[in-house]
Amino acid sequence: MKSDNRISVTVCYALPHHQEVIPLKVTPQSTVLQTIQRSGIMDKYPDIEVNNGNVGIFGRLVGLDQPLQDHDRIEIYRPLYESPPEARRRRAR
Numbered sequence: 001m002k003s004d005n006r007i008s009v010t011v012c013y014a015l016p017h018h019q020e021v022i023p024l025k026v027t028p029q030s031t032v033l034q035t036i037q038r039s040g041i042m043d044k045y046p047d048i049e050v051n052n053g054n055v056g057i058f059g060r061l062v063g064l065d066q067p068l069q070d071h072d073r074i075e076i077y078r079p080l081y082e083s084p085p086e087a088r089r090r091r092a093r
């Protein structure tokens with residue numbers, strides 16, 4: 001019986017009113033960048049800028065060369081146009 005040595009990961013990108021979630025199976029030790037490229041999300045959303053400052057795994061910033069582990073969730077973050085404290089102050093007014 002042949003075993004499948006791939007790991008399950010998810011690539012996520014949140015838009016204001018929609019969240020794109022792409023489940024993938026990749027080889028162990030695939031990197032964040034390789035997996036994002038393989039997901040095709042940058043073809044679907046060409047405005048995505050993937051760099052070392054806007055990608056995380058489960059809310060923790062990571063480098064693009066970070067190797068993945070089984071069940072990792074890669075999150076691609078959009079730039080903030082307003083800081084969270086400023087947005088709260090504006091809503092409170």
